[in-house]
Amino acid sequence: MTPQPFVAMKNIEKSFNGVPVLKSVTLEVEEGEIHALLGENGAGKSTLMNILGGVHQPDNGTILINGEEAKMADPRVSQEHGISFIHQELNMVSDLKVYENMFLGSELRNKFGFLAVEEMCRQTHEILAELGVNINPKEYVRNLATSYKQLIEISKALLHKSRLIIMDEPTTSLAEHEVNRLFELMKNLKKTGVSIIYISHKLKEIQAVCDRYTVLRDGQLVKTGMVENEDLETITKMMVGKAISQERFMHEHPFGETAMEVSGLTSTGHFKDIDFTVRKGEIVGFTGLAGDGRTELFESLFGFRKKYAGEVKINGQVVKIDHPRKALQAGIGYVPKDRKENAIIKDLSVIHNMSLSSMGNFERSGFIQDKKEREKFDVYKKALNIKVHNPRITIDKLSGGNQQKVIIAKWLEAETDILIFDNPTQGIDVGAKQEIYQQIIALSRLGKAIIILSSEAPEVLRICHTINVMYHGEITARFTGEGASEEEIMHYATGSKREGIAIG
């Protein structure tokens, strides 16, 4: 270690509304290293980074850049110190085009002061190509899938020629090949002396790219060390206080009758000829790359999208679902992905978010019983280990992982027979992931039909009885949970292998 790290955050303290979130945390990042910042949901990782990025001000403590004290009064100052920040939640301007987002705040101009559009497009194209993405720079960001937005955010940080890039869970919506490209890029950056702070709940990634790590737990520093000296279990243990197995869950139980039967579902541009059935007690997974039409398919089944053809049977009855309400009445629940846009109501309290889809459970003669809501929330708080000091605060004050748990609680409370989870563990720490999987399995034991959408093959492999692989809007393969391998799934997901449906 050199005597003077590139960035040193010393004894940082921060509390929100009297609740301490960071307690004298120290973090040092060397020049040209990839430093993993680890910790369970709500440990304070993002908050610490927000302080470094000038988004929040610390209550106490100092930040040193190359040994000199720096005051990060706002995001500008931080950027001027050569720090780029890829935030946990996407911060894209969806009404601007790709290149406009990339160069937002640092536009290139010609000698008359006008924007040099073509030059910016060219550079955008180049930098995206490095990540293996080929998008029209003049496409509006709102028309892109989340993974592309994420990649654009990453590219934007790269564009700035920063000396330190903070990546707060950059891979939550990326497919594996995109992640690999990102890692190559990170390694190249490292060689040129750029430092990276990398936050992720996917510990495999940490092992793949990171040099050192720092673990936070409940706002306190637990340990800093070299990644190569530790194995996954130890790190997990430091984070959550116990070892977590990565094994496939063994959960054999008999299935009931068919709960949902879909045949010939087609929506031009999104998916075509989708057939599948889900039985009571079965956990069915859908996986594939971004843009494979998974989300659109299930948004249609949930009644959020209306333009599709084909037949859907619930418990043997043909149903026409053209609004999420009807889906709920038919017994379908849906935990959407991208919780910031699709799931959380940021002005409602944690409790009210939990009860939103099942108000009937809390009403007596038309009036809401506050006490009942509170009691029910406490049940979920315990069951899902939701960390919140006061559930009456608005949900946006929770860490990302805990927000996700509240949304899951919301749909558990709706008690539907069929539950669709789209990317249910996005941004959730290993411990909590385990808890969520256990919840899902417990539900399936109760005879609920479960559908899980995930771009992470390992996730579906761990808990699903049946796995469907999608490619370009079609189901290209179907495996049993035991009969599938990550490698084979990838073949079908990338379209490099295509044959009659392989039913295991």
Added chain:
Amino acid sequence: MANIDVKEYTQEPATAKSRLSWLWAEYSVIIAFIIIFIGSSLMNPRFLDINNQLNILMQVSIIGIIALGMTVVMLSGGIDLSVGSVLALAGVISVLALNASGSILVGVFTALLVGSFAGFLNGLMVAKGRIASFIATLGMMAGARSIALYIAEGGSVSGEVDGFTAIANSDLWVFDYPVIIFLLMAVLVYILMHKTRFGRYVYALGSNEKAAMLSAIRVDRMKIWVYTLIGTLVGVAAVIETSRLNSISSSSSGAQYELDAIAAVIIGGTRMTGGRGKIIGTLFGVLILGILNNMMNLMNVSPHLQGFVKGLIIIIAVVFQKRE
């Protein structure tokens, strides 16, 4: 692991100090109100006179009833510019119905019907036509006024049925009926917004429409209800306004009520873009406006300067409140 949570998260702040800061954050409008109230008492001794206080209550009741509805609309993320015109239209038609039928009940019912129907149309345009509420209700504002003028031939219409004026001109103990109706409506809307799922859904919709829809809320239907609600409240206001003077003017009645109602809602701390705000805040917002108008007359401020003074104080009251 659970023990960590307990240690860390169960200490709910409930000290007197934190209570106070909570009150401040949530209800700074009340503090603004108290300051304005005390200031007014000091500036003019007649202000505190019980009759004057009752006058103020009476004077704010019409705008107050409308502002309650406006709060709901604004919480849902919309706005309703048509309230003043719809009031005039509902008033004109209800007086005609009153005179034709000779029945007060018919008159009252007509006003409510016209109001809620206009609101329903607004709701349809916003929810099903996907028109920005500003423009949909701007259209309704022009349209309703226009029809009122056409029906009343530009003039005013007067009630010809005995007893109709009693609605707004009777009192219970010291409180005039309009004040009682206003407070009753406030309680009803409060309960609706905070104790029933209707309110919950309105907040959800105003905060994140897409997420509300994905939570299986019928967003379109909610919007239609919201505008129908304000329409109905405008109908109630129209009854009071008409009954008070036993007549309504198709040209001037209700003029600019929308601005007063919106101002009251925003002073009351409701966010322009929806999702955040309180009925109680609006109540105090309405009172602040009432006191301002009252003081302006008590102090005999030049009519030319009243706009300036009023604008200034509204802005100060809003700045003074803690914003996100």
Added chain:
Amino acid sequence: MANIDVKEYTQEPATAKSRLSWLWAEYSVIIAFIIIFIGSSLMNPRFLDINNQLNILMQVSIIGIIALGMTVVMLSGGIDLSVGSVLALAGVISVLALNASGSILVGVFTALLVGSFAGFLNGLMVAKGRIASFIATLGMMAGARSIALYIAEGGSVSGEVDGFTAIANSDLWVFDYPVIIFLLMAVLVYILMHKTRFGRYVYALGSNEKAAMLSAIRVDRMKIWVYTLIGTLVGVAAVIETSRLNSISSSSSGAQYELDAIAAVIIGGTRMTGGRGKIIGTLFGVLILGILNNMMNLMNVSPHLQGFVKGLIIIIAVVFQKRE
């Protein structure tokens, strides 16, 4: 694996049909305009008369200039209700300056100064005071009108300098100066919004303020500029209005201009909540309103019903446009 992406995203649609559907999505207001234009021609033969066409252009130029500024404000996610009042105030003060100095230049300069200063104050309130633009500019609306009334004692003031009226009453070939000024402003604002950083930042800010801030854009400063810009444009409009009639009324000049300007912007396809919209759309929005007013006069629609007809057509024009 990159080949998958390529297949997915490089096929750029550029066929004639997709061009058309793009035009439709982006500029459906133009189609609405064409329909209204053709409809008007068929309904009244006088409509197509070249003098009538030039009249319409002249008539829309003042609202048009204001609507340009309003587009920018609304793209930034705000609104400016004070435009009419500020126009009256700028007009009154500039006429006084004109008469006092005898110099047309001083008069013009004063109008611009008053307008941009009022805009600057609006910007300060919105950006630094964190007041919702609706309420901040509502305050300015009341305040500016009030000061204008106070200065002019409720009446109007007239220019006493020869040549001042020439500004709005001269023409170049067949086009009146106001029309030329309007088109000039439109070109300038267009360039500003689409070719410079300023415009880019306004869109960003209106679409996602937090993201704009995290991109190190000085959001507050941008807002102040935006309101100053519309203020200056209002100053320009004030010069034209004052010069056209060689006088300005402190009580009625500029009344309800805000509503016309906002309506034009929304008809032009700009989203109420900001981030999306086009200057060209506003141009056609303004023309649609102009044609409506003109046709109402040509067709002799009953005055009491004009509001109804206008409201209806505006709503139809908006519904007709493809909404997200």
Added chain:
Amino acid sequence: ACGSTESGDSGSGAEGETDDKLTIGISLPSATHGWMGALIDSAEKQAKALKESEGIDYVMTNAADPNKQANDVDDLIAQDVDVIVMLPIESAALTPVGQKIKDAGIPLVIVDRELENDAATVVVKGDNEGIGVNAGKYFVEQLGGKGKIVEITGPPSSVTEQRGSGFKEAVDGEAGMEIIASQSGDFSTEKSLEVMQNILQANPEIDAVFTQDDGMALGVLQAIKEAGRTDIQFVTGAGGAKEVFEDIQNDGLMKATFLYSPTMVEDAVKIAADLAKGEEPAEEMVVKEATQVTKENVEEYYDPESKF
């Protein structure tokens, strides 16, 4: 664009059939208060009547501000109307517009508010100053030159200014007369009711109330009635509304009003029709006196069918 100096002769380019089709152009402010609403209605009715009886067409326009009114007039000129009736929102602002009409060779009948030049062929006007002056005289007379007066004005505008200054002039002459409050009732009954309530609160002693409009007077009466005040001796109005006449007849608190009838526009339209037919005007200035209406002469003016 419309500075075309064609002759005002409507038949210039048209065929014989349009020759005898005369058109009256009417440009009025929009109906923001009762009096104007009634005036617009009277104008439309009169124009319709003329259309039926004499086949004279009409075009009516409405404006909320002087600039829009200038636009309206442009439209009228462009339509080659044969005569224009205009009620200028602001005299000064519409003066150049009047000039334009004159330059276009179109006869112009001005209603209510005079222009500052001689563009008008005929002026039909009430007497806004007169209302104030006559009311002032009435107050001095009734109160014996001594008393506390409240004034309820219209919203700030030149009409309000003229009525107010006429009144002040007359009252200022007497040392014992004092205007203790002057507030705007916005030409609205409801607003005047509220304003008067507050004024009553602030002033325990009031002798009489001058209102600039009958609609506002009705609100004032209601406020006084509700407050149960007995110190106020009388209230006056302006305009000539039916309800006010009724109160005068019934010995109410209304003791006088000063005529300013919206029906003046009927005369203007009739005169315009004559001008359109090419007749010379009988007189160039028709002044509708601000006649004082009290118990003595109210029967003369009361019309139970009136809409105003």
